[in-house]
Amino acid sequence: MILGIGIGFLALILLICGFEMLMVLGIPTLAVKAGLFANLPQIIVPQRMTSGINQSLLLAIPFFLFAAELMGQGQIAKRLTGLVRALVGHARGGIGYTTIGGAMGFGSVSGSAPATVAAMGKILYPELRRVKFTDRFSLGLIVSSAETALLIPPSITLIVYGWITGTSIAALFAAGLSVGAVLGLAFAVLTAIEARRTGVQGDPRASLSQIWQAFRDAGWALGMPVLILGGIYSGLFTPTEAAVMSVVYAILVEGFIYRSLDLRAFVAIAERSAIQNAVIFLLLALGTALSYFIAMAQIPNALINALAYFQVGPVVFLMVVNITFIIAGMFIDPNSIQLILVPALFPVAVSLGVDPVHFGMIVAVNIALGMVSPPFGLDLFVASSTLQKPVTEIIAGVWPFIIVNLIVLLLVTYVPGIATLVPDLLF
Amino acid sequence: MKQLLSIIRMFERTSLVVLLFAMTGLFAFNVLIRLWGGSAATSFGWIDKVVRTMNIFLVFLAAGLALELGKQVAVDSWRQRIAARTGLPLTRIIDATGLAFSLYMAWQSWNMAQFVFASGQVSATMGIAIGWIYVAPCIGFLLLALRYGCSLFGLIDRFNTASEAGQ
C-alpha cells in the first residue's frame, strides 16, 4: 500500500517535471517490479513490452495513421469538407457546422484526433475568422470537433480498447458512430447559440448545381468511408485489413487521380507517420509491461472485493470511473490512461454487469475529453503548432466545449442505449 | 560525432520509409490474395507475422528520431518554471535519467534476445529464430540512449523543436 502510494507519487513527480511519457510509464514499472516482484527475472519487462505490441489487431494503427496523413496532406480531407460546406454552409454560422461536419466526415476515414485537428485547422480556421466567429470560439471549435473523429469509426482509441479487453472492434466501431454523432450534435447546439449571440451570418445558399459539383469533387473521397466501413460491416475486411486498404486507396487517389502528392511528399508523409506510430507504440509497449504487474498483483480482484464490501453498484462505480478518467485525462496522454486504468477497471465493470461496449464508449468519451482538457491535451498542442497560436489562447476557447462534453459524458454513462443502439441493430 | 549522427539519421529515415511502404505492400497483397487468390492463399500465411515483426522494428527504429524531433509526448508546461523555482538543471536531469533508463532497457532487451536465441525457439510458420524480435527493443533503446546522451552533452538541442533534424 505504502509502496503503491510512493510509486504513484514518483510517477506524478516525473510527469510534472516534464519527463517524457515513456519514462513516466517506464520508471514506475521498473519500481513496481523491484518492489513487489523482485524475484522475477528482469527480462520479463522487455518480453512483455515486445510481445504486447506483436498483435495483428494493432497493425491497424500504423496503417490508419499513414492513411490519415495522406488524406490530410492531399485533397481528400479538403473535398469532404467542401461537400459538407455546400450542404450546411448557408445556415447562420454555417462555417461552424461545416467545421463539425467536416471533422465528422474526415473522422469517418481517419482514426486519429490529432490528424483531424491538423487537417481541419488549416482548412477551416481562416474561414471561421472570415465570417467573424471570435478567435477563441474558432480555436475551441476546431480542437473540440476533432474529438468526434476519435469516436466515429475508424478509431485508434477503440482499437486499443478492443485489444486490452477483447471486445469486438466491429461492435465498438458501430457504437462509436452514434456516440460520435451525439457529441457532434451537442457541439452544433453550442455553435448555434454562439452564432445567434454574436450575429455571425451564413454564406449564400449553394445552388443545386454547386452542390452537385461538390458531390462530384468529393466522389473519390467518399469512396473511402464506403471502403472502410462497408468493408468491415460486410465482413469483407477485418479492421486491420480495412486500414491497409485505406492506405492503398489514399495512395492511388492522391497520387494518381488528384495528383496532389508526388514521390517526395509520399516519402515525407511515410516518415512522419512512422514517427507518430513509434510514439504511440512505445507507450503501448511500456503500458503492457505495467499492466502485467497490475494483473500479477491481482489488483482488479482487490477492487471487486472492495466494491462488494462497500456494496457499490454500477451507478456509483461509473461516476468514480468518470472522475478518475477526467482527473487523469487532464495530465496524462490518453493512450497511456487506457493502458493504466482499463486493465484494472474493466473486470470490475463487467462484474457489475456493465456492457463491455457501453463501458468502451464511456472510456472513449473520457479519452476524447482528455485530448482537449488543459493543462495537458494532445490536441491543444497539435492545434497550437498547426495554427501558430499560443496554447493558452486555445485553452480559453475550449472551456464551453468541455462543459458540453461533460454533459454528453453523463448522458453516455447513464443512458446505455446511446452506446448500444447501433450495435444492437447490426448484430 | 555530428557526422556520425547524420549517418544514423539517414539510416533511420531510410529504414522507416522502406519498412512502412513494404508493410503496406505486403499486407495489401495478403488481403487481395485472400479475396481473389483462391487456394494460392495457402502459401501466404506468413505475411501477417512478417508484417508484425516489421512493425516492431518500425516502432523501435523511430524511437530515437522521435525524441530528437521533440515528438515523444511529455508535459512540458511547467518544466521551465520548476527549473527556475528550484534552481535545478531539470533538462539535464531528464537527459541523464533518460540515458540511464534507455541503457538499462537496452541491456535487458539484449539479455532477453540472447536467452531466446539460446533456447532455440523458432517461429513455427517462418522458421526464423524468435530471438530477433527482441533485438528490436535493444536497438530502439540504444537509439534513444544516443539522443539522451547527445542532448546531455549539448550535441543536439532536442528541447528546441527547430533543431537540425527538423529541417
Added chain:
Amino acid sequence: QEVSLRIGHVESPHSTTQVLLERLSEKVGEKTGGAVSFQIYPQSQLGGQREMTEAVQFGALDATAGPVAFMGGFNPLASIMDIPFLYPGDPQQAQAVRDSGFADAFCDSFNLRGVTCIGLYPNGTKQFTSDRPISTLEEFSGQKFRVMESAVLVESFKPVGVTAVPIPFSELYTALQTGIVDGEENPLDTIFNMKFFEVQDYLTLSGHGAIENVILFNPAVWDRLSDDQRLAITSSFDEVIPEMIAHKTAAAETSLAAIREAGLTVTELTDDQRARFRDAMFPAARDAFLKQAGSEGQALFDAYQAAYDTVMN
C-alpha cells in the same frame, strides 16, 4: 514452508482447464497440508501462450497449462498431435494410450527444452463441419478446409482430395461466411461458442483430431519442491483427469444439442468408416511428421505405436 505456484493459461475462467487447475490446487493443498497451492491466472492475463511458455523457461512464471498446438516453436515434436486419428475414438481407450507410456515419452520431449512437463491431458476432440456434405470420403474430395498453421495437417488432407488452407482463428468465421473455405475442424464447444454452426450446414462426428494440453513447470521451481510435494501434484493430476474428461464431454454434448437444434445435418462415423478415414489420412500425416521431426520424432512415434498396439490388441 509454504509455496504458492503461479500458473497461467489462455482459456476462459469457465473452461475445463480452469476447472482442472482449481481441483488440482484443492487436492494438492489437502495432500500437502496447505504447504503447496496454485495461484491461477486465466484468459491470457499474463500473455499469450507463446509468451507464457517463454516466461516459464526463464522463470517469470512458475507453470503454464496450454495447448500443445501452440508449442511447435519450442518443441518440433509437438506436431505429432496434429496427426489425425492418433487416438481411438473411445475416450477411455484414448486415455489408456496416454497411460501406456505415450504421455511420458511425449513429456520427455519437452524436458530437453528448458521446461519440465508434468502431464498431458485431453482438452477436446476435433470434428469436421462444412457447407457441403461430408459423411463419406468421396464427399470430402474437392472441398477446401481451414486448418491451423501446420505442415502435418496440410499433408494429412491431401490423400482425401481436400485442400487445406491455414487461416488465422480470428478470421475463420468470416472465411466460412464468405465461402473462402467450405469447412473446418474444431471441437464441438468451439464450433458452438464461436458460432461457426451459423455458417455451416453439415457436421460429421469424426472425433479425428486430438486437442491435447500439457502442464509445463519451470525446472528450477519443480526441482525446489520436495519429493512428497511433487508426488502430491502428479498424483492429484492423475486423479483429476477422469473428472475433466467428464466435464469436457458434458460441454461437448450441450453444444451438440444446440448445434442439432440449429438445423445442421449431423452424421456420426461408424467404426468401419472411421477406420477408412484413418487408413486414408494417417500415413501421409505420419510421414510428414517424421520428415520434419527426424530421429527424435521416430523414437517418439515408436513409443506411440507401442502404446497404441498395447491398447488396441
